[in-house]
Amino acid sequence: MIELLGQSALQADLPEIPGLDNLFAPAGPIKMAQILAAEAFGAEETWFLANGSTSGIEAAILATCGPGDMILMPRNVHQSVLSGLVLSGATPIYLNPHYCPDWDLTYGITAPSVAAALTAYPAIKVVVVVSPTYEGICSDIAVIAPLVHDHGALLLVDEAHGPHLHFHPDLPQDALAGGADIVVQSTHKVLSALTQAAMLHVQGPRVNRDRSVRPWP
Numbered sequence: 001m002i003e004l005l006g007q008s009a010l011q012a013d014l015p016e017i018p019g020l021d022n023l024f025a026p027a028g029p030i031k032m033a034q035i036l037a038a039e040a041f042g043a044e045e046t047w048f049l050a051n052g053s054t055s056g057i058e059a060a061i062l063a064t065c066g067p068g069d070m071i072l073m074p075r076n077v078h079q080s081v082l083s084g085l086v087l088s089g090a091t092p093i094y095l096n097p098h099y100c101p102d103w104d105l106t107y108g109i110t111a112p113s114v115a116a117a118l119t120a121y122p123a124i125k126v127v128v129v130v131s132p133t134y135e136g137i138c139s140d141i142a143v144i145a146p147l148v149h150d151h152g153a154l155l156l157v158d159e160a161h162g163p164h165l166h167f168h169p170d171l172p173q174d175a176l177a178g179g180a181d182i183v184v185q186s187t188h189k190v191l192s193a194l195t196q197a198a199m200l201h202v203q204g205p206r207v208n209r210d211r212s213v214r215p216w217p
């Protein structure tokens with residue numbers, strides 16, 4: 001490990017000891033680092049995750065949905081969204097993403113398909129968009145977000161594969177800049193972090209950031 005990462009990387013890998021802060025209730029260096037991360041990624045508030053985007057997606061669904069609440073999502077969601085459904089008891093409404101047979105690629109979710117689903121199911125509370133998809137296809141979050149908000153719902157973007165988008169103007173717009181309420185990113189996938197390091201970002205007034213829930217039932 002020293003050969004691979006160098007001495008300083010291992011010196012920085014500390015357990016939770018007094019003075020280093022507590023990941024579950026940060027008030028010191030971790031809190032400061034989260035504030036800097038929020039600033040860097042364009043969020044209002046950021047949480048560091050040690051169990052991948054998986055834990056952020058589950059937390060986001062638990063924070064926004066209860067048993068029976070309707071949540072709109074594409075069919076090609078990651079399994080963490082499905083475990084969020086199991087934990088929260090929310091009811092999924094599925095959208096089929098556009099499929100391109102020429103490239104054998106599943107594309108993103110379009111604004112008209114979201115609008116149609118919101119009209120068909122007015123009780124939808126949360127909309128999940130995966131952007132970029134596993135294959136790197138981005139959805140137009142800046143067009144989808146106002147539709148969702150006008151409906152009184154919340155937009156959660158699984159941006160596990162897009163934590164780099166914010167940092168270059170030639171890349172598609174990142175989900176926070178597009179107006180999403182909650183964005184979850186796998187820092188360990190595209191940026192540099194040890195496996196399982198991820199971030200959950202929140203902005204705007206729609207998410208109750210202090211909601212405390214027990215998994216359902």
Ligand SMILES: Cc1ncc(COP(=O)(O)O)c(C=O)c1O
Binds near residue numbers: 196
């Ligand atoms: C689209 C998508 N969302 C979420 C995840 C979960 O990410 P993590 O491995 O950081 O828990 C993955 C993992 O591959 C993914 O492809």
